[in-house]
Amino acid sequence: xxxxxxxxxxxxxxxxxxxxxxxxxxxxxxxxxxxxxxxxxxxxxxxxxxxxxxxxxxxxxxxxxxxxxxxxxxxxxxxxxxxxxxxxxxx
Amino acid sequence: xxxxxxxxxxxxxxxxxxxxxxxxxxxxxxxxxxxxxxxxxxxxxxxxxxxxxxxxxxxxxxxxxxxxxxxxxxxxxxxxxxxxxxxxxxxxxxxxxxxxxxxxxxxxxxxxxxxxxxxxxxxxxxxxxxxxxxxxxxxxxxxxxxxxxxxxxxxxxxxxxxxxxxxxxxxxxxxxxxxxxxxxxxxxxxxxxxxxxxxxxxxxxxxxxxxxxxxxxxxxxxxxxxxxxxxxxxxxxxxxxxxxxxxxxxxxxxxxxxxxxxxxxxxxxxxxxxxxxxxxxxxxxxxxxxxxxxxxxxxxxxxxxxxxxxxxxxxxxxxxxxxxxxxxxxxxxxxxxxxxxxxxxxxxxxx
Numbered sequence: 001x002x003x004x005x006x007x008x009x010x011x012x013x014x015x016x017x018x019x020x021x022x023x024x025x026x027x028x029x030x031x032x033x034x035x036x037x038x039x040x041x042x043x044x045x046x047x048x049x050x051x052x053x054x055x056x057x058x059x060x061x062x063x064x065x066x067x068x069x070x071x072x073x074x075x076x077x078x079x080x081x082x083x084x085x086x087x088x089x090x091x
Numbered sequence: 092x093x094x095x096x097x098x099x100x101x102x103x104x105x106x107x108x109x110x111x112x113x114x115x116x117x118x119x120x121x122x123x124x125x126x127x128x129x130x131x132x133x134x135x136x137x138x139x140x141x142x143x144x145x146x147x148x149x150x151x152x153x154x155x156x157x158x159x160x161x162x163x164x165x166x167x168x169x170x171x172x173x174x175x176x177x178x179x180x181x182x183x184x185x186x187x188x189x190x191x192x193x194x195x196x197x198x199x200x201x202x203x204x205x206x207x208x209x210x211x212x213x214x215x216x217x218x219x220x221x222x223x224x225x226x227x228x229x230x231x232x233x234x235x236x237x238x239x240x241x242x243x244x245x246x247x248x249x250x251x252x253x254x255x256x257x258x259x260x261x262x263x264x265x266x267x268x269x270x271x272x273x274x275x276x277x278x279x280x281x282x283x284x285x286x287x288x289x290x291x292x293x294x295x296x297x298x299x300x301x302x303x304x305x306x307x308x309x310x311x312x313x314x315x316x317x318x319x320x321x322x323x324x325x326x327x328x329x330x331x332x333x334x335x336x337x338x339x340x341x342x343x344x345x346x347x348x349x350x351x352x353x354x355x356x357x358x359x360x361x362x363x364x365x366x367x368x369x370x371x372x373x374x375x376x377x378x379x380x381x382x383x384x385x386x387x388x389x390x391x392x393x394x395x396x397x398x399x400x401x402x403x404x405x406x407x408x409x410x411x412x413x414x415x416x417x418x419x420x421x422x423x424x425x426x427x428x429x430x431x432x433x434x435x436x437x438x439x440x441x442x
Contacts, residue, residue, distance in 0.1 A: 019377075019381070021377060021381075024377060025373065025377065027374070027377055027378075045275060045277075046271055046275060046371070046374060047267045047270055047271055047275060048267065048374050048377075048378060049374065050370075050373045050374040050377055058346075059369060059370060062370050062373065063370075063373040063374070064342060064346060064369050064370065064373055065212075065342040065343055065369075065372075065373050065376065068210055068211060068212045068343070069210075069211045069212070070211065070212045070213070070214050071211045071212070071213060071214065072213070072214050072215055
């Protein structure tokens with residue numbers, strides 16, 4: 001678990017805090033404007049924004065927890081394949 | 092910062108109808124006016140069903156005095172010693188039942204392992220959101236939202252009680268999440284406000300507490316767990332466990348409900364509440380694990396057992412509610428104590 005402080009609060013003069021998680025999103029503190037590959041801009045006014053880095057989210061550029069492992073009930077082994085980017089009709 | 096809409100008048104809800112001797116004695120006691128009133132005599136029998144309609148409603152009413160109160164009930168009843176005594180007796184029964192019934196027991200303290208079980212997505216799950224996503228009908232969605240209003244119209248309020256019981260980084264991160272729940276400074280984006288907008292879009296009554304009489308014990312028990320853990324400093328670990336359970340499991344379930352609303356051609360405000368939660372709770376999941384639980388347990392390792400208990404108790408009560416809803420709907424009947432206008436009247440009358 002990182003020794004980061006993803007709490008959103010930071011002094012104006014301090015650098016913006018970005019937390020990289022091991023298997024999930026990138027956490028960016030403070031309101032941010034994100035420029036997408038096509039040049040369009042998305043704004044997030046949340047105290048902390050979770051940006052998708054696994055590219056599986058269906059709400060790009062934001063995390064929607066699609067990075068999570070999927071398992072069958074009663075089967076403790078995790079599935080190899082995680083949620084696929086376009087499998088919008090999950091389950 | 093300032094709302095674009097005129098503020099709604101604050102009106103306390105009406106007292107509900109009793110469901111047994113315990114809730115009848117409590118509600119009658121609350122009804123007495125300030126001059127005639129005396130202590131509320133509320134014997135709580137030891138063999139009272141801790142998950143039953145009577146005890147859960149009486150407990151819910153005791154807690155409600157700490158939120159909005161009830162119309163016609165003097166506000167100082169919140170700290171009436173006779174009510175607090177009765178509440179404590181009910182809490183003992185409820186808490187003992189939960190500790191005895193949580194799957195896996197109430198003595199484990201491996202928080203990381205417990206959280207890991209919430210961070211995988213079952214492929215073949217059969218929960219309420221799965222059902223509503225796949226084949227839910229509009230009347231079922233409306234029942235679900237009406238019942239959920241008992242919590243969501245005070246969303247984040249029960250958990251706000253814990254803020255004063257946390258220290259340092261855990262407190263700061265908890266406030267960050269709660270700030271987001273309360274709209275991050277925009278009153279029109281408060282989650283309770285978004286929920287009321289969704290109710291309006293589904294032509295439900297969005298007045299606070301309107302569906303209390305319709306809500307079965309399984310619904311009240313979930314809210315009572317939050318209130319109990321929020322109001323007791325000694326249960327702060329369990330409150331954080333309960334909160335984490337909601338934040339960790341909300342995004343995928345909310346995503347299914349977004350799809351259910353769209354499939355049913357619900358109005359945009361009915362989609363927006365769950366759409367907001369897909370995104371917000373993906374953030375909150377990270378914050379509650381890294382920002383709240385990790386530093387809280389580093390500072391107070393002894394709370395680990397109650398965090399696990401809070402997670403398991405939330406799961407137990409969620410499963411009970413889920414079973415009630417799915418069984419009722421599978422039989423083609425309402426899950427509410429008093430049905431909405433569009434609920435099927437006859438068993439098996441739905442296609």
